[in-house]
Amino acid sequence: MPASQERAPVHTDWLRNTLTVSGPVEAMASFREAAAGSGVIPWRYDLERMQEDWFLGLAAPPDGERAISLQGARILAWRLRDAVAVNQQRAMARMATDRRCPFDLHRLLPIPPLILELGPDEPEAQAWLRAHWGTTRGLRHVRELPAAGDRRRRRMGEMRVEFWSADWSPWQALLRLRHASPSLTFDLVPDYASAGDA
Missing domain, CATH: 3.30.70 (Alpha-Beta Plaits)
Known part of the structure; x- marks a missing residue:
């Protein structure tokens, strides 16, 4: 490889x-x-892909036993995506002075x-x-x-x-x-x- x-x-x-x-x-x-x-690295995150990965992991877990509804999985994946976006914005804002x-x-x-x-x-x-x-x-x-x-x-x-x-x-x-x-x-x-x- x-x-x-x-x-x-x-x-x-x-x-x-x-x-x-x-x-x-x-x-x-x-x-x-x-x-x-x-200490921040200004990576570009593919938030759409991350949200989809989280949703799929929640909706179809490896062990096959879903602990959350599909609607709940969608909401949680969306909230995780938003949390990552906000965290990254805050990190980027402090790069110039921190x-x-x-x-x-x-x-x-x-x-x-x-x-x-x-x-x-x-x-x-x-x-x-x-x-x-x-x-x-x-x-x-x-x-x-x-x-x-x-x-x-x-x-x-x-x-x-x-x-x-x-x-x-x-x-x-x-x-x-x-x-x-x-x-x-x-x-x-x-x-x-x-x-x-x-």
């Missing part, structure tokens, strides 16, 4: 990672500014508009993410951790972040970031022991 047709694993395993970025204070300040974002995510891969290595138009589940989008980020979904639960570096090294800065990634660490992204910022050191430590706890 060509790489562009490969799909992400059916069941996503979320892997906890700790990333330490260190380097000269000025370079670290620039990196922090570039990396901080909303900088609470300290390590936003879409800010650092943006997904091209043509790929965003496909949606997150299309094989071509998955292939792009795998090739450029090394993982097939956006990072989750990104948070900054206290710095653990030697504070006597006054000319050096450090940032530690923890995040969860889908199925693999974002190793492709780190290769690109190392190439783009040779004065910085990127040290990634995946926590395989907690992969099943996500």
